[in-house]
Amino acid sequence: MFLLLLIITHISLFASKSAEPKPIIPIVPQEMRQTKELPKDTERIFPSFVSIDEDPPKGRWPKLQNETLCNQRREAVKEAFLWAWNAYKRDAWGSDEINPISRTRNNWLLGQGCTIIDSISTMMIMELYDEVKLAHDWVEKDFQLYTGRSVSLFETSIRILAGLISAYDLTGDELYLDKAEKLGDVIITNFESNKKYSIPSNSISLRKPTRSPSYEERKKKIYEDIEDKETYHKSSLPLLFTPKTPDDLGLNVTQLQQNDASIAEFGLWVEFVALSDRTGDPHYAFQALRALQSTLLARQSEKGIIPIYIEPSSGQFYQSCFSIGAAGDSFYEYLIKEHIYTEQHEIRLGRTIIKGQNNGDKYDHNLNSKKRNNKSNKIKNPKQNIEIESLGQHWVDVMMAFKKREIIRNKQSLDLKSSENVKVKKPLHWINGTECTDNKWSHLACYSAGNAALGAFYLNNYSIPKFPKQQQYQNSQKQINKGNINSINADEYEQVPTTTDQQILASLFQLGVDLGDTCYAMYAYSPSGLAGEFINMKAIGDNKEYERQDMNSNINKIDKVNKKQNEVFSMNEDNSYVNKQNNYDDEGYLIDDAIVKQGDGQNILRPEVVESLFYLYRTTGDTKYQEYAWNIFQSFQKQSRLPDSSKQSLNKQINKNMVSETDIRENPDQKDQELMGFTSLSNVNTNKPSRQDNMPSFFLAETLKYLYLTFCDANEVIPLDQWVFTTEAHPIALRKYLKKRNFS
Known part of the structure; x- marks a missing residue:
């Protein structure tokens, strides 16, 4: 008989208290x-x-x-939640999800x-x-x-x-x-x-x-x-x-x-x-x-x-x-x-x-x-x-096994703003994994940025781990933070010390920060302001050979990549990015040399990037992550929110071939009512993406929750030393x- 024994160490007993426990969120009626x-x-x-x-x-x-x-931003996110929730209540109550354009039920x-x-x-x-x-x-x-x-x-x-x-x-x-x-x-x-x-x-x-x-x-x-x-x-x-x-x-x-x-x-x-x-x-x-x-x-x-x-x-x-x-x-x-x-x-x-x-x-x-x-x-x-x-x-x-498979772009790649509103040139980072990943970095994988930051922060006794006695490396980090990436040696930047516990945790925390920048860039560089499902990394170049370890033969393998022509991006006053050329070809848009192909341009209101921005803000306190989250929220409002004041009817959607007559047979009297909710997009590679007809439940459970929490007091609303989030963003004490x- 298999015996499973879970020994709980360091058990602290709670003494009986006469006072009512202090709730982390307002008292439930x-x-x-x-x-x-x-x-x-x-x-x-x-x-x-x-x-x-x-x-x-x-x-x-x-x-x-x-x-x-x-407070204003929290209220805006709450209003967006109610707009999505009320669409579901009106048209799909009791079902699993709503198809908000056809106003039909989805019981997948x-x-x-x-x-x-x-x-x-x-x-x-x-x-x-x-x-x-x-x-x-x-x-x-x-x-x-x-x-x-x-x-x-x-x-x-x-x-x-x-x-x-x-x-x-x-x-x-x-x-x-x-x-x-x-x-x-x-x-x-x-x-x-x-x-x-x-x-x-x-x-x-x-x-x-x-x-x-x-x-x-x-x-x-x-x-x-x-x-x-x-x-x-x-x-x-x-x-x-x-x-x-x-x-x-x-x-x-x-x-x-x-x-x-x-x-x-x-x-x-x-x-x-x-x-x-x-x-x-x-x-x-x-x-x-x-x-x-x-x-x-x-x-x-x-x-x-x-x-x-x-x-x-x-x-x-x-x-x-x-x-x-x-x-x-x-x-x-x-x-x-x-x-x-x-x-x-x-x-x-x-x-x-x-x-x-x-x-x-x-x-x-x-x-x-x-x-x-x-x-x-x-x-x-x-x-x-x-x-x-x-x-x-x-x-x-x-995470260290994944760290070994990290690839760092050896040039001035990401043009992002720091918390002091100063442009910062940073390398592009991603995890290449093994051959099964097909050289793609997925939106789904962006959870790892926040997970790396949270784990390293927790294991370092709820503090940011530092690289001890690595002055040269720290000086390089300072140059990077100032945007002077050309003043350092690329090999020096890529060589992360891993000889002590502190250095291991520091390298993992830095991995989270770097992956977070890459994941935000998937939004910031997009013509629509929203990210697609994948970045195709085959286009990464400078004709540099990147070395990774193949897990099957345990020998070094060389990935040769071809250079792609950069497109020129500029910063708007609202921290968003636009492509100066405005001529997106059939392949898609570029983040430096990484391309988002048309076929990878679907956005289904995923939470992983805003999830990581939430964790990075909670662990660093850097308000730039709040700005990044707000930019993404505004893009959802602009591109994915179905119209309210425009009174766009279902008839107009049908005339645009967005839905068919068969989609509304169950609700024929609703054709002239306004549409509500948010919907997925089929292609973010243009300024005006085409819309799909579904609103996943995780948009309400995860995406909007993490956006809301990013603007909450971290000491009062779901502190991360008292609660842990499940993979669907449900807090458990x-x-x-x-x-x-x-x-x-």
Whole structure:
């Protein structure tokens, strides 16, 4: 029997306090809360709730500058949210998403009310309590969970499950936890179906699981598995432990298996550990962490390289693709976020320490490295007792593997403004990954800029890591910041010291800053002010040969690239950029020599760039990131917002061949009403992009939330030392701020 033991280190007990906990966001109206009386007996596990009664340490987070301006910008973002939300309420209430031009419903997630649940945390942060009440009533009365149909495990988990857990944390309403637990029971059956590795299929059947024994008996059985019951009753914190008989807690739903899986699809331990903490049921965390363990034990070609495709039946990677973007993104993102959530140095899954691959080779970690006995490191079966090194360390290893694949443009590339409104010439940075990335840098990969900054900032005790005793390098950085890039040697700039913990974290933080500039440039250099899905890096040039390491043969490979002619860009007074030539050819527009092709010019209102700008602002306090975020918001308003004052009717849209008559058969009387909401764009490579007909729920859940938070007081609204964001931007309170109910 595979034993999973999570030892929580440095547990601090919360003393009972007579004063009410201080909320981080405004107090939720009492009528929005629902609580249930619990049995008086103590021989059962208990749910937990959020109790935050302290302020962040002074000086940790930036103080809000120019409060009047920030207030105005927050109100503008809130108004945009309501414009999108009201379009959904009017034309697609209860469906997953809205097609705002045809004013039709989109139930791609089988009608789980995706936009409603995805938006609750945003509305709580924006203090839109009337709208939260509408969402609450729908979840209570109309949320249909057991449809019996198959749906994406990943999308259901990040949007619906995480949305419900976050709603519970922000409101204290147990309705959301009850729904989350029921949904978690369905999803976790996919993990259970793989008895050996817990690596699931990405397709789940929404069928009601059968419980044996009864629910209350099951809670008591879980309680019986707690070895140290005295500690459990003394601690206000939830206890995460190994169930002695995990197979007996199975929920008896057979799920389909598949031959392959991407690691992002099941890298959902933030959601499932959070669910275990709040319900007191360790089963969810057990399964999710065993899938994580199986992945970390799979054979790696070198330290930190965790390819994105794995075979569930063997627990081994079956392709060598190592990409920071799609199919791997949230897995890498959650390594550091779970570390932050638990505030642990190690997650232990047994006795021996696995520091890399499972073939006996022992990698020497730079952080917290110690000489350890290597006798037990040959692990062939993940059911053996093992111990996984700190998830934060695994994150460092992965990010350093990506850092090795960073490419820096060796010339004056990005023409961006600093916080002092001074033009700064900076190199273009991106991660080339392996051959599977096809030399493209994706919008989706831009989450990594904020993730790198957040992780390095956290691991350096909530401070920006510096390069110690590297005066020459620091002088070069100063020259770069002044825009004097020609005065330094390119090789000196690219050579980042990596000999100490501090230097490693400093290089990762700088990687986040540099990637953030490149990602913002995808917007700043676009004719429409909005970014496309990809930058094609094959055009990067100066006939310079860039060296990268091929992971298959572990030998150096040379990428030869051809030079492209630069186009000339100039700065407008509003910090936006225009192309002086205004003659975009069939290929697209240029960022220096990197080209955004026509086929890559789609914009679907993605959040990753504004997400990273939010993290970069929170960690640096540099107001230029607020300006960057505001520029992007204005471009969304200009290009993606459907008209209000113009009273543009659906008839006009039909005449322009934007929608067909068949799109409005369900609502024939709505043809002359104005359009509302925001919509995706099919091509950002022109000044007036053509519009598509969809508004993804993540635009409300993520994009507008991160824009709003960028102009909030970082010490008062969702401080990052008290909350962690899921990959769908749902804030979840850190584990140390949970308190068991019935604890006094």
